[in-house]
Amino acid sequence: MANSKITQHTVNDGDKRFFSQEEQEEIAKHHNVETPNIDHPENNEQYTGLQVNAGIEQMPIVNPYMKHRKRRPKLTVSDYVEGILKGNTTVLGQAVTLVESLNPDHQAIAQEVIEKCLPHTGQSRRIGITGVPGAGKSTSIDVFGLHVLKDEKAKLAVLAIDPSSERSNGSILGDKTRMEKLSVHPRAFIRPSPSAGSLGGVARKTRETIVLCEAAGYNNIFVETVGVGQSETAVHSMVDFFLLIQLAGTGDELQGIKRGIMEMADGIVINKADGDNIERARLAAAQFRNALHLFPLPPSKWTPEVITYSGYYELGITEVWDMIDRYFNHVRKNGYFNRKRSQQEKYWMYETINEQLKSRFYNDPEVERLLNLKQEMVLANQQSSFVAATDVLDFYYDKLTNK
DSSP: OHHHHHHEEEOTTSOEEEOOHHHHHHHHHHHTOOOOOOOOGGGSGGGTTOOOOOOOOOOOSSOTTOOOOOOOOOOOHHHHHHHHHTTOHHHHHHHHHHHHOOOHHHHHHHHHHHHHHGGGOOOSEEEEEEESTTSOHHHHHHHHHHHHTTSTTOOEEEEEEEOOOTTTOOOOOOGGGGOTTGGGOTTEEEEEEEOTTSGGGOSHHHHHHHHHHHHTTOOEEEEEOOOSSHHHHHHHTTOSEEEEEEESSSSOTTHHHHTTHHHHOSEEEEEOOOGGGHHHHHHHHHHHHHHHTTSOOOTTOOOOEEEEOBTTTTBSHHHHHHHHHHHHHHHHHHTHHHHHHHHHHHHHHHHHHHHHHHHHHHTOHHHHHHHHHHHHHHHTTSSOHHHHHHHHHHHHHHHHHTO
C-alpha cells in the first residue's frame, strides 16, 4: 500500500499522475518510508520523448441527463368508474389489478367500483373455452375473436387464466403471445391472469373482471380456463355458453365421459382437423356424438353439437360460430338464458360468503396459533384430526359469540 501511495497521486478531479524520482524521494523522506525501487520509463534518459497521459475521468453512476418521471396520481373511485364507462383500456386494466390485489385497501376500492358499474352490465355474450393443455385454446381464441370482430359494433374481452406453479407460485402469462392478431386489434382487450391456486384459476376475481369488462362496453367475453379439471366447474357457473375443445388421435375419445366435463359442454369442437388428421377428426366427432346420447337432455333443452375445425388454418370457424349463434337464439327463446343468469348470481353470492368466512377464519391470529398447536398434537398422535378440528372451530365460534 505504501508503494502505491508514493508512486501515484489522485488529484481532486479524479485524474492520476506519476511523480518523478526526485519527488518520490522527497515524499519518502517526509513520510519516513523507503523509496521504492521502481523503474519508471518516463524517468529514464533513454525515453526522453515518452509522455504519460492523465487518466480517464470517472463517469457518474447516475445519468445526469435522466429526467425524473412524475409519479402517476392515484385514481379515485369516480375516476375509475368514469374511465371504465368511457372504454379506457388503461383505466380498465388498473381496475382489474385492484380486483386481483390481496391488499385490503385495494379490495375495498375495487368493490366500490364494481358496485357502481353493475347497472351498466349484463349485455354481453359470456363464452367459456376449455380443453386439455395443447388442444389449441389460445390459437382458437385468436381466430374466433377475429371472426367476432368482423362486426364493427362488436368488442371482445379475453380473460386468459394461466396456471400458477405450486413451487414458485409464479405464472408465465404467455397465452397472449399466441393471440398475435387479436392482441393488436383496437376493439380487443386481453387480460392474462394467474390462477394463484384458486379453484383451477377462476373464482370471484374472474367474475368481477367480467363485470368491469361489460361496463366498459365489451359485448363479447371469452374466458379461457386452465384446462386441468376443477376450473371448468367454476367457468360453467359464470358463462352462458361452454365450449370444449378436443383433439383427435390422442387415444380413446370416450375417456372424456369419465371426467364429467362433457356434461357441462354446450358444444364440442375437434381442433386440428387438417392434413392427414381430417379422417381421425371426423371419427372422433362421430364417437363424441354417440357419447352425448348417453347423457340426459340438459336444463337448456339444447342438444350439444360436435364440429371439426382447424384453428391454425382457420377452417370451419364460421360453422363453429353459427353453432354458438343457434344456441343463444334457442336459450333466449325458451327463457333459459335469464334463468341461468339469475342462478349464477345466487351461486356467486354464496361462494363469496364461503370465501370470506374461510379468509377471516384462517387470518385470525389466535386461530392461527391454536392451529399450530393442534397440528403438533395431531402429528404426535396425541389427538385425532377430527377432534382437533372441532376444538379449533368451537374456539372460533365462542370467540364470535362473546364479541
